[in-house]
Amino acid sequence: MVTSMSINKFENLFIEMGRIRGVEVALAHSYEHQMMRCPIHLSIGQEYWLPLIYCQYQQGDRFYSSHRSHGLYLALKGGLRELIAEIHGSSDGCLSGIGGSMHLKSIENGLICSVPIVGSSIALALGSAFASRHLGSQVLSVAYFGDGACEEGIFHESLNLAALYQLPILFICENNLYSCNTKLERRQPSVDMTRFAKAHCIDSFSITQDLPYQVIFDNFAKAYNAARTGPVFLQCISYRLYEHCGNREDLDNGDRLLQEYESMKDKDLLLSLMGAYPSVKSAYQFAYDQTMQLCKYYSSLNSESLLQVNS
Amino acid sequence: MDHTIAIKNQLKLLLQSSARYCLFSEGINDTFYGSIADLPAIFPNQCFELPCSENASVGLAIGAASVGLLPIVSFQRVEFALLALEQLINNGAKLSFLSEGKISCPSFFRFVIGRGWGQGPSHSQSLETIFGQIPNLNVALPVFPGDSELILANFHLYHSPTISLEHRWVHYTKRHSIAPTSLNPYVVRAGSDLTIIATSYGVVQAMRLAEIFNSFGISIEVINQFNLGCFDYCAIFDSVLKTNKLICIDLHQRLYGCGAEIISSIAEAGINLSAPPKRLSSPHTFSPSSFRMLSEYYLSLTGIALAVCELLFIDGNKLNAILAEIKLSDNLCPPDQPNRQFNGPF
Numbered sequence: 001m002v003t004s005m006s007i008n009k010f011e012n013l014f015i016e017m018g019r020i021r022g023v024e025v026a027l028a029h030s031y032e033h034q035m036m037r038c039p040i041h042l043s044i045g046q047e048y049w050l051p052l053i054y055c056q057y058q059q060g061d062r063f064y065s066s067h068r069s070h071g072l073y074l075a076l077k078g079g080l081r082e083l084i085a086e087i088h089g090s091s092d093g094c095l096s097g098i099g100g101s102m103h104l105k106s107i108e109n110g111l112i113c114s115v116p117i118v119g120s121s122i123a124l125a126l127g128s129a130f131a132s133r134h135l136g137s138q139v140l141s142v143a144y145f146g147d148g149a150c151e152e153g154i155f156h157e158s159l160n161l162a163a164l165y166q167l168p169i170l171f172i173c174e175n176n177l178y179s180c181n182t183k184l185e186r187r188q189p190s191v192d193m194t195r196f197a198k199a200h201c202i203d204s205f206s207i208t209q210d211l212p213y214q215v216i217f218d219n220f221a222k223a224y225n226a227a228r229t230g231p232v233f234l235q236c237i238s239y240r241l242y243e244h245c246g247n248r249e250d251l252d253n254g255d256r257l258l259q260e261y262e263s264m265k266d267k268d269l270l271l272s273l274m275g276a277y278p279s280v281k282s283a284y285q286f287a288y289d290q291t292m293q294l295c296k297y298y299s300s301l302n303s304e305s306l307l308q309v310n311s
Numbered sequence: 312m313d314h315t316i317a318i319k320n321q322l323k324l325l326l327q328s329s330a331r332y333c334l335f336s337e338g339i340n341d342t343f344y345g346s347i348a349d350l351p352a353i354f355p356n357q358c359f360e361l362p363c364s365e366n367a368s369v370g371l372a373i374g375a376a377s378v379g380l381l382p383i384v385s386f387q388r389v390e391f392a393l394l395a396l397e398q399l400i401n402n403g404a405k406l407s408f409l410s411e412g413k414i415s416c417p418s419f420f421r422f423v424i425g426r427g428w429g430q431g432p433s434h435s436q437s438l439e440t441i442f443g444q445i446p447n448l449n450v451a452l453p454v455f456p457g458d459s460e461l462i463l464a465n466f467h468l469y470h471s472p473t474i475s476l477e478h479r480w481v482h483y484t485k486r487h488s489i490a491p492t493s494l495n496p497y498v499v500r501a502g503s504d505l506t507i508i509a510t511s512y513g514v515v516q517a518m519r520l521a522e523i524f525n526s527f528g529i530s531i532e533v534i535n536q537f538n539l540g541c542f543d544y545c546a547i548f549d550s551v552l553k554t555n556k557l558i559c560i561d562l563h564q565r566l567y568g569c570g571a572e573i574i575s576s577i578a579e580a581g582i583n584l585s586a587p588p589k590r591l592s593s594p595h596t597f598s599p600s601s602f603r604m605l606s607e608y609y610l611s612l613t614g615i616a617l618a619v620c621e622l623l624f625i626d627g628n629k630l631n632a633i634l635a636e637i638k639l640s641d642n643l644c645p646p647d648q649p650n651r652q653f654n655g656p657f
Contacts, residue, residue: 062378096411103409112377113409117401123367124402127374127382134333134380154397157367164362 010213011280014273016051018280020074021270022287027070027087030292031247035299036087038100043071045241046176048209048269050075052217056224057110061140064125067116068174069104072144078106080287081294088298119145119152122171126158129169129231140228144172148179150193159200162231170227171197174236180244181254197233208237209269239264315482317456318346321463322383326354329381334358335368336385343385344423344482344657369395369420373403373472376416381467385421387657388434389476392422396441403472404447415470419463424478424562426512426609427647428655431600437563439510442474443539449473449494450539452511452562454481457490458537478511478562479657480649494538496546502532505556505622507615508547508573510536513560520612520619523636529623536569544576551577555585556622560610561592568592589618602647609646612637 008014024044031040043050053063053075065072073083078094086093087101095105102116112128115121125143132139149155150173162169173193177184184191197204205223207216223234241264243250251258274281325332334347339360342348351358361368365386372382386392392399399420406416425434442450449469453459459475466473491497499514500521507517514535521531532550536542551557557577559570570590577584591610598608616637620630644651 064374095409098411099409105410107410107413112414113406115401117397120370120397120401123370123398124374124377124406126367127371127376127380128378130371131375131378131380134330134375154366154370157362157364158370160362161364161367161371165359 008213010217011277013051013055013213014277014280015283016054016075017047017270018274018284019287020047020050020071022284023074023080023083023291024070026288026291026295028242028247030295030299033299035295035302036101037089037302038087039245040087040101040247041068041070041245042242042247043068043240045264045268046174046238047071048238049207049216049220049236052220055217056221058138058140060138061110061142062112062125062128063110063142063144064112064121064128065104065114066118066121066145066149067102067114068146069111069114069144070101073104073106073111073114076106076109076111078104078109078111080290082106084291084294084298088295088302090298090301119149119154121145122149122158123154125169126161126167129162129167130165132168133165138228140168140170140224142170142172142227144174146179147173147175147177147184147193148187149173150196151179151187156196156200159196159202159231159233163200163202166230168228169231170224171202171231171233172236173233174238176238176240178240178244178254178256181250181256183255186255193235194233202231202233204233204235206235206237209267241265241268313482314453314456314459314484315344315346317486318459318463319348319350321460322347322350323353325381325383325463326350326357330357331379332357332381332383333375334383334385335361335372337361337363337387343421344479346482347385365391365394366398370398370402372418372420373398373406373416376418376472377406377414381417381419383419383421383463385423387423389422389424389436389438390433392420393438399442399448399472399474400445404445407447407470412470416472417467417469418472419466420472420474422474422476424476424511425657426478426480426598427602427605427649428653428657429600429602429647430598432597435598437476437478437511439476439539439563440568442476443569447471448540450476451494451537452476452478452539454499454511454514454535454537455484455487455490457487458535461491462494476511480512481515483649483653484515491535491537493543494540495543496534496536496538498532498546498550499535500531500533502530502554504530504554505558505619506532506534506550506554507558507560507619508534508536508570509560509562510539510569511562513562513610516610516612516615517560519640520615520637523640524616524619524633526636527629527633529619529625531619536573539569544580547573548577548580548582551582551584557584557588558615558618558622559588559590560615561590563592564595565590565592566595586622589622591615591618602645605646612641
């Protein structure tokens with residue numbers, strides 16, 4: 001909840017949210033041309049906590065992401081052109097087109113890798129944290145995954161190992177309530193992911209966009225900094241407004257009901273921020289236009305290559 | 312000096328050389344067949360106990376290796392590594408590929424292959440071709456101390472994980488006069504009448520057999536395949552061009568096995584053999600537990616000798632004399648023990 005819309009010290013963070021949303025909406029709009037030729041997993045609706053990462057980030061910190069990595073990539077200031085190029089399979093992409101949308105990487109900005117096998121990158125973050133501790137470095141390792149990953153064995157194994165070795169690792173679990181199109185309630189007996197941290201004697205925090213932004217900011221900062229001395233679990237409850245994979249809103253299949261979707265859309269923080277702050281709206285629009293332009297350029301390259309294939 | 316002591320000495324050298332080397336094992340103080348005995352006491356800050364979390368442990372090792380550590384992880388049996396195939400294949404084999412070589416994860420995994428003494432169907436598989444099929448995984452099957460020393464000393468140079476499939480029964484091998492200088496297959500015994508290409512304990516069997524045949528004036532060349540990843544076929548091609556006769560021994564299954572790969576490559580190279588090559592292995596099932604049934608499952612020296620005699624047209628009295636000699640060798644030890652000195656349980 002954004003209490004004061006007029007003067008807010010978090011305005012720069014809201015602007016960043018607008019930028020991330022602008023990029024992702026443009027990706028969704030461009031996707032229909034079928035020129036990316038690559039699956040995309042959008043984070044539209046989930047942006048509220050992403051700008052907090054860069055507030056706490058220290059040079060050298062290492063992030064290990066899941067498949068839904070556009071938001072994290074942008075929040076860590078990964079290059080926009082490299083992102084768009086990568087999704088279009090272009091050799092000037094952040095991974096020269098080898099990785100595509102599901103393996104985004106920006107090593108110089110701290111995004112070490114994204115792995116689209118659910119839970120798989122958590123153990124790499126664990127190893128990174130182990131090395132930090134062993135070599136006496138101050139680097140924080142961050143595992144970023146979703147509620148679906150909490151159903152994987154490797155997640156539980158990793159929490160146990162992190163607690164056992166007291167590793168400097170932050171587990172960020174983005175609980176967006178869905179795994180593909182399946183509701184959390186149909187996959188787990190509780191919707192609270194912090195219960196797993198408690199079971200492994202790991203301190204946990206939880207944030208949701210309904211909280212005052214100061215509280216969100218403080219909890220995130222506390223979790224991030226505490227993790228430098230030992231494992232911490234942070235649950236970011238969010239809501240994904242688009243389908244699991246692709247550019248549409250997924251009301252046609254799966255568990256999501258129109259009523260729920262509409263009520264969440266009404267609560268969309270970005271919409272109210274864009275209404276209240278011209279700066280957020282313009283950041284959104286600028287990012288949207290810039291992304292559309294880049295998509296157009298890389299689409300045209302792909303379309304030329306395809307013509308050559310067909311001829 | 313036997314193989315386990317050689318491994319221990321090599322590990323000790325590594326741990327001494329840099330704090331980046333770390334040992335991990337479930338039961339770190341249980342000596343791992345003597346191969347890490349005393350090391351946790353000497354290097355307490357580099358030896359770590361693992362919980363029963365194979366997949367995360369392998370992922371931890373790969374992740375740590377990608378930022379500068381040189382982890383060495385031991386699992387008591389290959390089958391436990393099945394729980395960690397996910398990390399080995401999804402991350403270990405791909406980190407370098409998915410970073411255009413900017414990230415490497417030199418790490419070492421010791422997976423032990425059991426045999427006999429009740430190991431049964433869940434403690435005796437080698438599964439080498441499962442690992443061998445994955446691009447970028449280095450998969451070695453050491454036979455002699457020099458094999459293990461080479462891979463341990465050099466794994467830090469590789470950009471991806473090295474898996475050492477250590478047969479429990481090759482832990483007893485003595486130092487061999489010929490040591491490898493690369494991961495390529497190499498001739499461990501020169502001969503001129505027939506080539507046997509084997510891995511792991513199959514090499515030990517082939518060497519014993521070659522010794523017996525030698526006393527009958529028959530010269531068998533034995534090649535230790537050693538590594539299942541990419542390798543140079545020169546030693547193999549040179550050998551079959553010389554002998555024109557080939558037997559491949561598969562440690563695990565012949566279906567899609569090492570023998571199939573080698574024979575295909577020889578055929579692709581256009582090398583003509585003077586007789587159809589043979590592939591030998593255990594039957595396409597699992598090892599039974601009872602020592603009474605073991606000889607029905609494992610390939611015996613007699614089984615290999617019959618194939619050699621068939622390819623070399625040896626029959627009649629000579630065949631019988633050879634088989635009688637081999638039977639003596641086969642009977643030196645019960646079928647579920649590598650040697651008389653072996654004591655259970657593992």
